[in-house]
Amino acid sequence: MLFNIVLSVVLTNNGLFNSLMKLNLFMNFKNDLDFARQLDEQDSLKHLRDKFFIPQHNGKDCIYFTGNSLGLQPKSVKNYIQQVLDDWAMLGVEAHFHARNPWIPYHEIFPQQLSKIIGALPHEIVVMNQLTVNLHLLMVTFYRPTKERYKIICESKSFPSDQYAFESQVKYHGYNPNDAIIEVAPGEGEHILRTEDIIKTIKQRGNETALVLFGGINYYTGQYYDLKVITQAAHEVGAFAGFDLAHAAGNVELYLHDWDIDFACWCSYKYLNSGPGGIAGVYIHEKHATNTSLPRFAGWWGYTKETRFKMEKGFEAIPTAEGWQLSNQPVLLLAAHKASLDIFNEAGINILHQKRKMLTAYTHFIIDNINERLHKKVTEIITPSDEDERGCQVSMFMLQKGKEIFDALTAQGVIADWREPNVIRVAPVPLYNTFKDVWQFGNIIETILKD
Ligand SMILES: *Cc1c(COP(=O)(O)O)cnc(C)c1O
Numbered sequence: 001m002l003f004n005i006v007l008s009v010v011l012t013n014n015g016l017f018n019s020l021m022k023l024n025l026f027m028n029f030k031n032d033l034d035f036a037r038q039l040d041e042q043d044s045l046k047h048l049r050d051k052f053f054i055p056q057h058n059g060k061d062c063i064y065f066t067g068n069s070l071g072l073q074p075k076s077v078k079n080y081i082q083q084v085l086d087d088w089a090m091l092g093v094e095a096h097f098h099a100r101n102p103w104i105p106y107h108e109i110f111p112q113q114l115s116k117i118i119g120a121l122p123h124e125i126v127v128m129n130q131l132t133v134n135l136h137l138l139m140v141t142f143y144r145p146t147k148e149r150y151k152i153i154c155e156s157k158s159f160p161s162d163q164y165a166f167e168s169q170v171k172y173h174g175y176n177p178n179d180a181i182i183e184v185a186p187g188e189g190e191h192i193l194r195t196e197d198i199i200k201t202i203k204q205r206g207n208e209t210a211l212v213l214f215g216g217i218n219y220y221t222g223q224y225y226d227l228k229v230i231t232q233a234a235h236e237v238g239a240f241a242g243f244d245l246a247h248a249a250g251n252v253e254l255y256l257h258d259w260d261i262d263f264a265c266w267c268s269y270k271y272l273n274s275g276p277g278g279i280a281g282v283y284i285h286e287k288h289a290t291n292t293s294l295p296r297f298a299g300w301w302g303y304t305k306e307t308r309f310k311m312e313k314g315f316e317a318i319p320t321a322e323g324w325q326l327s328n329q330p331v332l333l334l335a336a337h338k339a340s341l342d343i344f345n346e347a348g349i350n351i352l353h354q355k356r357k358m359l360t361a362y363t364h365f366i367i368d369n370i371n372e373r374l375h376k377k378v379t380e381i382i383t384p385s386d387e388d389e390r391g392c393q394v395s396m397f398m399l400q401k402g403k404e405i406f407d408a409l410t411a412q413g414v415i416a417d418w419r420e421p422n423v424i425r426v427a428p429v430p431l432y433n434t435f436k437d438v439w440q441f442g443n444i445i446e447t448i449l450k451d
Helices: 002-010 014-022 033-042 046-051 077-098 106-118 131-142 160-172 195-208 227-236 305-310 331-347 349-374 402-411 435-450
Strands: 125-127 151-155 181-184 209-215 240-244 263-266 281-284 379-381 394-398 417-419 423-426
Touching (some): 033 349, 033 435, 046 331, 077 331, 106 125, 131 160, 131 209, 131 240, 131 263, 151 160, 151 195, 160 209, 195 209, 195 227, 209 227, 331 349, 349 379, 349 435, 394 402, 402 423, 402 435
Parallel strands (some): 151 181, 151 209, 240 263
Antiparallel strands (some): 263 281
């Protein structure tokens, strides 16, 4: 009863929620199906699940825990894309100006829609290209090494595409990656990076460093770094600070502008549910975005709009993040992006964060509880348990029967993710996952290990 009251207050009042979390009132979680169902019943966002196609397994909904890899398809996407196809069919090139949502300014809706999700001003945001492409374009502007300052400080085991981007950029400028790339690694026997180690490295290597470039959330451990503190440290030594937010955008609370972050980029097909290879996003702090003399690789779509079609010689950048655009926009991809962001806006990002925190806390509880119920340690969560240091992903290191359990989960319709040597990653997403999903997941693992 107390729990019911707490929960309904929690889901309607943000400030109260946070203090309740700190008071650990959620220690009353129970590992049983009725309890999980009750949480679902009281979830004020439960109607959102029906806006997505849930992949099927033997005629039933899968337990889909890979929204960190490919977010589910909003049912509305088809209509948004169909509209673009119809306008193309009816109007041809004229659709650029006369479609129901004219194509030329179609992308201008996104800075507004994304500003609350990533915590930035609209003119600091543009959607364009794909993630790794944007990472390179941003490095063109923000990684301009000199003989004294040519190093990049990053996390060890960053996502492979990012590693290749760093390595090739360094080589492109004529430096040796082994010398120019400084990786901060976890301590011996640890999985998580300590913020103090990151800061220490930045301080020690500061005067040779051009750029500090981290993921927002590490794709493997689910660790959410302290972006504000890292940025501050980078600025104190005179380096730029940028972040790859592939696993953070649409997942955790972000305040890119207030944290004074120089630049960031993300993809839209993970937590932002905008489809495979979907349009990606870029943030550039206004102090840089408005600086049209900053070096960049330019194209006609970054050119001042009023005079773009005079097609004259001499590039004149739009004095916003849009000034980094190269090509005209892929409107079919924009349509899918809009379908998904309309759902985020309808739901409200703050209430999504509230549900995420609870769903993730429940996931931690259920996984830990398996160990307790079996009276032996079968799994260890490597994702931080502090809610400020994680998003919705939970990575568990399996101490027994890892691959066997993963295969059994797959056979029973759980779509999770396996990473060598022994890690199962799950990401219960507040838009479409349920507390019952989490309970069932734990129950399947427990049943296998009991035998
Ligand atoms: C998913 C992901 C990518 C993928 O890059 P694409 O260019 O979209 O293929 C890159 N970096 C990180 C950190 C990721 O999580």
